[in-house]
Amino acid sequence: MNKKSTRILAYPYLVWMAGFTVIPLLMICYYGLTDRTGAFTLDNILAVASTEHMKALWLSLSLSLISTLICLLISYPLALILRQHHIGKSSFVVFIFILPMWMNFLLRTMAWQTLLEKNGVINSLLSVLRLPPLAIINTPAAIILGMVYNFLPFMVLPIYNVLAKIDDNVMNAARDLGADNVTTLTKILLPLSIPGIISGITMVFVPALTTFVISNLLGGSKILLIGNVIEQEFTRGSNWNLGAGLSMVLMVFILISMTLIAKYDKNGEGTAF
Amino acid sequence: MNQPLIDLVNISKSFDGELILDDLNLSVKENSFVTLLGPSGCGKTTTLRIIGGFVSPDQGRVIFGGEDITRMPPNKRQLNTVFQKYALFTHMNIAENIAFGLKIKGKSKDYIRDKIKYALKLVNLDGFENRSVDSLSGGQQQRIAIARAIVNEPRLLLLDEPLGALDLKLRQDMQYELIRLKNELGITFIYVTHDQEEALTMSDTIVVMNQGYIQQMGTPEQIYNEPENAFVADFIGESNIVDGIMLRDELVEIFGARFACVDKGFGQRTPVDVVIRPEDIDLVKPDDGTLTGVVTHLIFKGVHYEMEVTTDGGFEWLVHSTDMFPVGQEVGIHVDPFDIQIMNKPASEDEEAVGVNE
Ligand SMILES: Nc1ncnc2c1ncn2[C@@H]1O[C@H](COP(=O)(O)OP(=O)(O)OP(=O)(O)O)[C@@H](O)[C@H]1O
Numbered sequence: 001m002n003k004k005s006t007r008i009l010a011y012p013y014l015v016w017m018a019g020f021t022v023i024p025l026l027m028i029c030y031y032g033l034t035d036r037t038g039a040f041t042l043d044n045i046l047a048v049a050s051t052e053h054m055k056a057l058w059l060s061l062s063l064s065l066i067s068t069l070i071c072l073l074i075s076y077p078l079a080l081i082l083r084q085h086h087i088g089k090s091s092f093v094v095f096i097f098i099l100p101m102w103m104n105f106l107l108r109t110m111a112w113q114t115l116l117e118k119n120g121v122i123n124s125l126l127s128v129l130r131l132p133p134l135a136i137i138n139t140p141a142a143i144i145l146g147m148v149y150n151f152l153p154f155m156v157l158p159i160y161n162v163l164a165k166i167d168d169n170v171m172n173a174a175r176d177l178g179a180d181n182v183t184t185l186t187k188i189l190l191p192l193s194i195p196g197i198i199s200g201i202t203m204v205f206v207p208a209l210t211t212f213v214i215s216n217l218l219g220g221s222k223i224l225l226i227g228n229v230i231e232q233e234f235t236r237g238s239n240w241n242l243g244a245g246l247s248m249v250l251m252v253f254i255l256i257s258m259t260l261i262a263k264y265d266k267n268g269e270g271t272a273f
Numbered sequence: 274m275n276q277p278l279i280d281l282v283n284i285s286k287s288f289d290g291e292l293i294l295d296d297l298n299l300s301v302k303e304n305s306f307v308t309l310l311g312p313s314g315c316g317k318t319t320t321l322r323i324i325g326g327f328v329s330p331d332q333g334r335v336i337f338g339g340e341d342i343t344r345m346p347p348n349k350r351q352l353n354t355v356f357q358k359y360a361l362f363t364h365m366n367i368a369e370n371i372a373f374g375l376k377i378k379g380k381s382k383d384y385i386r387d388k389i390k391y392a393l394k395l396v397n398l399d400g401f402e403n404r405s406v407d408s409l410s411g412g413q414q415q416r417i418a419i420a421r422a423i424v425n426e427p428r429l430l431l432l433d434e435p436l437g438a439l440d441l442k443l444r445q446d447m448q449y450e451l452i453r454l455k456n457e458l459g460i461t462f463i464y465v466t467h468d469q470e471e472a473l474t475m476s477d478t479i480v481v482m483n484q485g486y487i488q489q490m491g492t493p494e495q496i497y498n499e500p501e502n503a504f505v506a507d508f509i510g511e512s513n514i515v516d517g518i519m520l521r522d523e524l525v526e527i528f529g530a531r532f533a534c535v536d537k538g539f540g541q542r543t544p545v546d547v548v549i550r551p552e553d554i555d556l557v558k559p560d561d562g563t564l565t566g567v568v569t570h571l572i573f574k575g576v577h578y579e580m581e582v583t584t585d586g587g588f589e590w591l592v593h594s595t596d597m598f599p600v601g602q603e604v605g606i607h608v609d610p611f612d613i614q615i616m617n618k619p620a621s622e623d624e625e626a627v628g629v630n631e
């Protein structure tokens with residue numbers, strides 16, 4: 001194929017990008033930087049400094065960070081086990097693992113709601129067993145649980161993909177040179193899997209930071225994440241300008257964290273001694 | 274100095290119910306260059322991995338310097354491996370790669386720095402300390418893999434087809450470099466290849482393997498000049514392998530013609546395999562030959578002509594000669610008695626499958 005015809009093939013994607021990414025972004029910027037009358041203002045952005053918004057942002061940041069960390073701690077050993085036993089190749093286990101992802105995201109989260117409710121499945125079971133009830137519905141813990149449950153596969157898969165590509169002989173070479181299992185893990189496997197860890201973190205942290213569905217369903221009405229605040233401005237409050245302004249702040253946060261992670265990656269390569 | 278450094282005793286190994294190594298015994302002397310040679314899938318890498326500790330044998334023992342190391346993990350063994358596809362650590366630069374083993378052993382920074390310099394000089398890559406693995410050519414990566422292994426001063430170095438991925442010229446250069454390295458360092462080498470020329474050039478001892486068995490073990494001269502069976506003869510260099518009948522001591526019949534030879538003790542009228550190297554066949558005038566045939570193919574190979582001479586039974590003899598005989602010419606075949614190798618027909622059917630008659 002020559003250059004010209006391949007370029008033509010790119011047009012549909014360009015149209016798609018323009019229509020569904022660039023234009024909405026520009027519109028958010030427009031709304032965020034204007035007031036109801038259409039006059040330029042920074043108020044919508046500065047509004048983030050209010051205690052209420054700062055609290056929501058802070059809560060979102062901490063909950064999504066904690067969830068990302070938990071996902072990472074669960075996923076890495078899991079991905080290692082999948083790799084070690086070449087389970088990834090017999091796709092059945094992976095299939096079982098991915099199966100819940102085929103269910104609607106909303107449905108899965110609502111299922112957790114019924115499980116965790118005061119008189120829900122888990123508590124009924126506990127009372128039958130004469131154990132104290134579990135009171136985590138409508139707490140940050142329930143939100144973290146929902147985030148970890150929903151986003152875990154997005155951490156496992158990129159890490160597994162990177163690990164699976166590491167040649168067995170690279171690990172054998174480390175062992176051959178005297179490294180025990182722990183050293184092989186910390187000096188060889190971990191550094192080599194950093195790209196997977198980073199994309200895993202990105203794929204969990206960003207949706208967790210912006211979610212409002214999980215906090216709505218599992219956090220009750222009292223716990224407001226920044227995602228809930230923005231959602232409410234767009235729906236109930238009908239203040240699109242404020243919602244857009246806060247979204248922009250959130251985007252900047254995400255950009256900053258991604259840059260920090262990418263930078264850490266470069267420094268993480270270390271020097272000779 | 275000539276103690277056995279490593280002894281493989283009655284080693285057997287199966288994968289998925291398939292027997293890969295069958296009761297293998299191998300003894301390697303200190304300071305020798307031993308090559309495992311054999312076709313793809315014959316168990317060379319498996320043997321090496323058992324010595325390295327990456328695979329544990331189903332049966333048998335691995336003795337290293339008098340100590341049984343069969344169950345010892347690889348990181349405790351005093352040997353190093355150069356892997357088939359280098360297996361360098363791509364997230365480290367060259368210096369870090371070479372330093373890896375030394376850092377684990379807790380050597381001082383000065384010691385490590387000197388060792389890296391020394392090793393890089395040894396493999397002719399001075400000044401490559403800060404290069405990344407990706408920026409190196411295949412041959413250079415190979416040499417780094419060797420440097421990374423030898424800085425640890427192992428008593429034994431295992432090399433699994435280390436030159437397999439290199440082009441011919443680089444291969445030959447590296448062959449000489451490896452021999453030089455071995456002599457300079459005084460390390461025992463166990464080397465795996467399926468290239469018979471490489472084996473003949475480099476080794477003190479060649480171990481010819483096929484289907485999990487050792488077919489023959491000996492010096493390159495012994496393996497080439499006195500192959501013990503048809504498989505070895507066929508695998509090492511080119512050869513004509515024909516059915517013959519040993520009429521009595523020093524006389525063998527091939528295609529109805531009688532050839533004088535030097536072998537004895539096969540009994541009378543015993544069917545045997547006769548091996549004659551292409552360069553050992555002299556083409557003469559039809560009347561002077563023991564057999565007569567017609568030249569059916571002629572190729573110029575640089576150093577010699579390669580010809581195919583078809584004799585009455587339809588057998589095509591491969592002949593190497595500096596004299597040229599045109600296609601269609603009738604010629605006589607003469608072979609000096611000491612150039613004829615007689616070997617027993619393989620006893621079992623198992624081995625029969627092995628003797629290739631091409
Ligand atoms: N981990 C394993 N699981 C199952 N089968 C294996 C394993 N390792 C090796 N084999 C089998 O054992 C046989 C010998 O393999 P090995 O790697 O030792 O051959 P090789 O002589 O090194 O061949 P090559 O010249 O192609 O490298 C092959 O048939 C291979 O398929």
Ligand SMILES: [Mg+2]
Pocket residue numbers: 317318319357433
């Ligand atoms: Mg091999």
